[in-house]
Amino acid sequence: MWGIAVGQNVGTTLSAFLPVIFVSIAPPGSGHIPLKIGAVTPGLCVITAIAAFMSPETYRTHLDDLGDPNAVPVPKSDYDRVRADRIAAAAQDA
Numbered sequence: 001m002w003g004i005a006v007g008q009n010v011g012t013t014l015s016a017f018l019p020v021i022f023v024s025i026a027p028p029g030s031g032h033i034p035l036k037i038g039a040v041t042p043g044l045c046v047i048t049a050i051a052a053f054m055s056p057e058t059y060r061t062h063l064d065d066l067g068d069p070n071a072v073p074v075p076k077s078d079y080d081r082v083r084a085d086r087i088a089a090a091a092q093d094a
Contacts, residue, residue: 026036058066060079065071074082
């Protein structure tokens with residue numbers, strides 16, 4: 001879960017910094033503020049989409065193998081069996 005926490009914290013920090021960026025692009029009192037901000041926002045969305053596209057898929061990957069470019073996903077049948085076991089155990093604990 002370490003990678004998730006880092007990604008979430010970096011994302012929160014960058015999104016909190018967006019108002020500063022927008023004010024530097026279109027300071028108060030300047031003209032066409034919605035047009036300027038509207039022109040920058042799709043660019044940021046494209047950068048985000050490229051980053052998401054280039055990120056590796058981690059579905060069915062063991063936590064110990066995350067970050068390993070040669071990691072092999074867990075077979076679907078094993079994943080489904082372990083998942084069903086965990087769900088059953090959680091239902092019994094509830």
